[in-house]
Amino acid sequence: xxxxxxxxxxxxxxxxxxxxxxxxxxxxxxxxxxxxxxxxxxxxxxxxxxxxxxxxxxxxxxxxxxxxxxxxxxxxxxxxxxxxxxxxxxxxxxxxxxxxxxxxxxxxxxxxxxxxxxxxxxxxxxxxxxxxxxxxxxxxxxxxxxxxx
Numbered sequence: 001x002x003x004x005x006x007x008x009x010x011x012x013x014x015x016x017x018x019x020x021x022x023x024x025x026x027x028x029x030x031x032x033x034x035x036x037x038x039x040x041x042x043x044x045x046x047x048x049x050x051x052x053x054x055x056x057x058x059x060x061x062x063x064x065x066x067x068x069x070x071x072x073x074x075x076x077x078x079x080x081x082x083x084x085x086x087x088x089x090x091x092x093x094x095x096x097x098x099x100x101x102x103x104x105x106x107x108x109x110x111x112x113x114x115x116x117x118x119x120x121x122x123x124x125x126x127x128x129x130x131x132x133x134x135x136x137x138x139x140x141x142x143x144x145x146x147x148x149x
């Protein structure tokens with residue numbers, strides 16, 4: 001049966017990026033694994049970035065009622081991602097985008113309440129974040145892997 005293997009990471013909208021970054025770093029012990037100089041978005045992990053690039057994404061721009069930026073679930077293989085893609089299409093689940101992050105391939109979609117959710121497979125490639133490039137999940141595995149970055 002097709003299923004995700006674990007919760008991978010959560011993205012939160014925050015009001016003060018520096019305050020939130022300090023809290024998660026200084027109080028919970030997370031490390032910054034990447035940060036966007038343009039937006040301030042900050043990727044944080046409790047692990048080595050090659051093991052899990054980030055478990056938490058902090059995104060500036062919190063507004064009333066807008067807290068969760070995304071919830072992401074890890075998969076075991078590219079084949080699982082491609083199968084989820086087919087299942088989403090068959091079930092008319094709104095797909096936001098299919099993307100290569102270099103270090104992962106993912107599908108962003110909406111749950112029944114309109115929350116952004118992602119299923120992803122880590123490629124094992126260390127690639128600076130944020131990065132996103134459209135990926136065609138109907139292509140062969142070889143074509144997908146050759147065009148990650």
